[in-house]
Amino acid sequence: MSRVTVLQSKGLHVEFGGVKAANGVDLDLYEGELASIIGPNGSGKTTFLNLCTGYVRPSKGEVIFAGKDLTRMPPRDITRLGAVRTFQLPQLFTEDTVIQNVLIALAARTGFWNLRALDRPALRSEAMDILAIFGLTPQAERHIHSLPEGVRKLVDIAVSMALSPTLLLMDEPTSGVSSSEKFEIMDILIPILRERKITALLVEHDMELVARYMDRVIVWNAGQVMADGAPDAVLRDERVLRSVVGAI
Numbered sequence: 001m002s003r004v005t006v007l008q009s010k011g012l013h014v015e016f017g018g019v020k021a022a023n024g025v026d027l028d029l030y031e032g033e034l035a036s037i038i039g040p041n042g043s044g045k046t047t048f049l050n051l052c053t054g055y056v057r058p059s060k061g062e063v064i065f066a067g068k069d070l071t072r073m074p075p076r077d078i079t080r081l082g083a084v085r086t087f088q089l090p091q092l093f094t095e096d097t098v099i100q101n102v103l104i105a106l107a108a109r110t111g112f113w114n115l116r117a118l119d120r121p122a123l124r125s126e127a128m129d130i131l132a133i134f135g136l137t138p139q140a141e142r143h144i145h146s147l148p149e150g151v152r153k154l155v156d157i158a159v160s161m162a163l164s165p166t167l168l169l170m171d172e173p174t175s176g177v178s179s180s181e182k183f184e185i186m187d188i189l190i191p192i193l194r195e196r197k198i199t200a201l202l203v204e205h206d207m208e209l210v211a212r213y214m215d216r217v218i219v220w221n222a223g224q225v226m227a228d229g230a231p232d233a234v235l236r237d238e239r240v241l242r243s244v245v246g247a248i
């Protein structure tokens with residue numbers, strides 16, 4: 001069966017003060033696959049997400065998503081096309097409640113909304129459905145600032161889901177939480193991604209998590225892809241172990 005390409009990056013270059021954060025990145029992502037980017041600090045993992053979501057413009061190369069060239073598009077237009085980004089630190093309205101955060105994301109999907117739209121019963125019911133999927137119904141009326149970090153991370157993911165992604169680009173979605181909480185978050189997230197056939201690309205430092213949940217691992221080194229394949233093969237590759245895992 002042929003695979004459907006969701007995102008294609010071609011010859012991406014960008015440099016910051018002499019540092020080649022992307023040095024000719026060619027990468028295709030396929031429909032429904034769950035892939036992880038791993039690599040040493042400063043190798044350009046976050047820069048790749050930034051290049052794909054309009055936060056950084058490449059000096060050379062292009063990014064094609066859903067048949068459109070994203071390279072010069074602003075982030076909000078890319079989000080509306082279905083390529084949704086999460087950040088290492090959750091981007092939530094901390095003075096608002098969990099449901100208000102989801103409602104704002106739902107309303108923002110269209111790009112045309114005002115505060116009255118947030119009171120619409122249909123939108124509220126859609127928001128409650130999303131919270132139920134993530135087991136967040138009991139937290140619906142809690143303020144973000146009062147939540148523990150693990151729950152906040154989950155709310156951030158629920159908010160990204162409210163934007164109806166076909167491609168989800170996540171920068172360390174489980175950083176800063178305990179090991180057991182990491183797996184709890186992934187055990188909720190992964191079945192949702194699979195069921196909705198959402199393509200996901202996660203920047204991740206936890207190799208156990210990568211090995212357990214991902215279909216594909218892409219190894220970054222000095223702004224380039226140095227290895228790419230199934231976790232059981234890539235995570236045993238000696239070059240990868242030397243440069244990333246530091247196990248040799």
Ligand SMILES: Nc1ncnc2c1ncn2[C@@H]1O[C@H](COP(=O)(O)OP(=O)(O)OP(=O)(O)O)[C@@H](O)[C@H]1O
Binds near residue numbers: 016019021039046047
């Ligand atoms: N907006 C920017 N301005 C200046 N330098 C930047 C910018 N973004 C990234 N860099 C530099 O580009 C290089 C790659 O950074 P990037 O954050 O993409 O690496 P990373 O692999 O995600 O690192 P980490 O694992 O530490 O998060 C680093 O040297 C970083 O300092």
